[in-house]
Amino acid sequence: MVQEPTRRAMFKRLLKAGRAKVYHCPPPTHASVTHVMAKPVTEDSKSHNAPCYPVSHIVQHLFGSHCVDMKFNIMKDDPEETKDSFVDVDFSKLEKELRDYVIKQEGRPRLGLLEFLGYHDPYRPQSQATETDxxxxxxxxxxxxxxxxxxxxxxxxxxxxxxxxxxxxxxxxxxxxxxxxxxxxxxxxxxxxxxxxxxPxxxxxxxxxxxxxxxxxxxxxxxxxxxxxxxxxxxxxxxxxxxxxxxxxxxxxxxxxxxxxxxxxxxxxxxxxxSVTTGECVLPEGTGVSQASASGSLLYGTFWTVWERSTLLSRAVKQLTQLLVQAVVEDYAERGERQKLHLADTLLDLLSVLVEFWCQQHFKLNQNLVEKGLKDLAEHFAVISQDVSPEVLAELVVRIRSTRLKLMIADAIFRSLCCRSGFTVGDEPLSFKKMVLSYIPALENLAQSPTGARLRTGLTSHSCTSQGIGCSAQSSLVNETSMEKENIPRGLNRVNAAGETLLHRACKRNQVETVLQILSLPGTDVNVKDHAGWTPLHEASNHGSTACVEALLRHCPAPVLNNQVGGVSPLHDAVLNGHMDIAKMLLEHAGSVILQQNDGDGRTALDLVSATSQREELLHSAHVGDSALRNNLTEPRLNLPLIEAGSSLLAHLIFSYQQERGLPGHAQPGDQSQSLGHTLLRALETHSHQTVTLGWTNQRAVKLVEDAETLLELGRGSYLGQVSLAVKECKGENTQFLMEILEDLKSRGEALVADL
Known part of the structure; x- marks a missing residue:
């Protein structure tokens, strides 16, 4: 008893495939009716001497009651229900379409070099000149x-x-x-x-x-x-x-x-x-010119040997990036004749061209190879530029012409700034969700980094100057100065069998002079972990090294106090071993928030203290810490140069991400060329991105679905609560611009939600 002819024919075929005898209503008088399938279910359909079922029962019978998880859109027994298709979206077909979209995006021409349109027409080669003596x-x-x-x-x-x-x-x-x-x-x-x-x-x-x-x-x-x-x-x-x-x-x-x-x-x-991006390197037959493949180009021969062509980060490319960092530093240090050379801009353009050329040669055959090559280059750049001012690095990113190179470099530099400020962000692949949930909150930590702390915000002594002192590209940017070399304690880079660094061992032995010497060195990770996960603060708290704990807490950036190994935090370590002076010092630094941490048995630090007087002392120290933190909050002192650099990096990161990995356009009425965006929204209307992408193998397609879901959530008012008040109220132009970009993303999400 299904009224719509097409739908009735579909169910009839299904039932006949199961060897059923199917009759249309009303059935013949001789028919022995065992089941009635109806849509909609009415009193009339229940009048036969047989059980009556909605048509969705067929789907449940074939696939079980959890058929929604199998990507079927079960129809409700609602008379008002519209005639939606039985299977709402074919997710496997959607993956293929998104994969094709990614390939098309990757293969589009880059760096529009219009000036080369004035060169030879390849179909009309110029005549050769006569021989000249x-x-x-x-x-x-x-x-x-x-x-x-x-x-x-x-x-x-x-x-x-x-x-x-x-x-x-x-x-x-x-x-x-x-x-x-x-x-x-x-x-x-x-x-x-x-x-x-x-x-040419x-x-x-x-x-x-x-x-x-x-x-x-x-x-x-x-x-x-x-x-x-x-x-x-x-x-x-x-x-x-x-x-x-x-x-x-x-x-x-x-x-x-x-x-x-x-x-x-x-x-x-x-x-x-x-010539590679426009196809002009292919000449017509009969011109007398045998065109070699792009692998025989001067660009390939200059930057890659035959054995290096499967990697972007060749020896020559590494040397170019070293020289580029040095040129950027000198560009900002010089105010004379050398600045007129615009050397940094030339090298940036050179790096952009060779990156685009290499990616063009490999993306069709191996997209993962291209992703890895770009990531390796960006990580290398972030490492060799650690001693360069964040403001200089942010300005450098602005000047990169290749959007895919800008995307990877901005991401690597931002993560490096976070690491140098004493905190880390996840290493999962880049996405809109990661930017909103990880990178935007990280801005607050950058904003609160003390001005002039270990993270340099100006030109450093590591950088080369132009006062006639020659220095190599590597030693000038990576190695320490001679003065710093004298201050490096012996065995600094040695790690024992337990994974303990010299800082771990010095904290164990309360060798505070060695600890201070290590903390004074650039790039020291105060939260370094041994093989078991213990940090230097754990070791100092466990062994009663009071002076070392004080030195660690005074370091900028301060160590993380809520690190736990098997539920044991530095505060638990101090209390368990009876080092009450260290416990009170930790509480005065972090406040009562660390009193709420539980160990593996669910016990807080106060539960480990039996004496009432000691519990009161710890609570008093926590109260002192809370008061100090409240005073700091009422008088925030933002590191404006650092937050401005971080905001600039994030702004260009979001822009580049949209250009490189942007979502397909939403469908317009009658416009089939952009229907992919509409299909993607339909899939996310009733399913999460995990359900849609279940079993998918193409990670870029998976990321597109996650990005679409993130935009929808932004449109529904989620996520932007991650932006702290301090960042929102920052008066820096880069930070305000970043806030405008986030509002624009939210507006895009609202438009998508309205279309659902």
């Missing part, structure tokens, strides 16, 4: 007439003409000696740019690539393009790390010449990236 140029070079030789080459430039590479190498060597005029240097670069325009290596035979490789290397060492690039960068940084000695002190004309050479390299690599 360059013997007179060779004679001029032998006689030392470099200016005249360069003028002869300039006058003979035609499309398709490649002057002999040894002549250009000789002219480049002369330019590096420091005797060339600014006019000569400018004309030499003009010749190089003319060669690039008339003979991405639209030419492989012999042209080899030609550029021969010219673009050190004329003395001849070790390939990367050593020469490294030398040019080092010279601009006044570093002594060059392949061979160059004229010093750095001459202004040579500084600008090497800076312009770096810009030329960048233009060349941008052209190769442009």
């Amino acid at each position: 360059f013997s007179n140029v060779g004679s001029m070079i032998e006689c030392g007439l470099f200016t005249e030789a360069l003028d002869s080459i300039r006058s003979a430039m035609f499309p398709g003409l490649l002057p002999p590479a040894p002549y250009l190498v000789s002219l480049l060597e002369y330019a590096q000696q420091g005797n060339a005029t600014s006019v000569f240097l400018r004309n030499f670069l003009q010749v190089m740019y003319n060669l690039l325009v008339t003979n 290596p991405w639209l030419a035979p492989s012999t042209v690539k080899k030609y550029f490789s021969k010219v673009l290397q050190c004329p003395r060492c001849k070790m390939g393009p990367w050593p020469y690039l490294e030398t040019a960068i080092s010279y601009c940084l006044s570093s002594e790390v060059t392949c061979h000695p160059l004229p010093g002190p750095a001459l202004p004309t040579l500084l600008h010449f090497h800076s312009d050479l770096l810009a030329f390299f960048l233009k060349l690599f941008q052209g190769e990236l442009h």
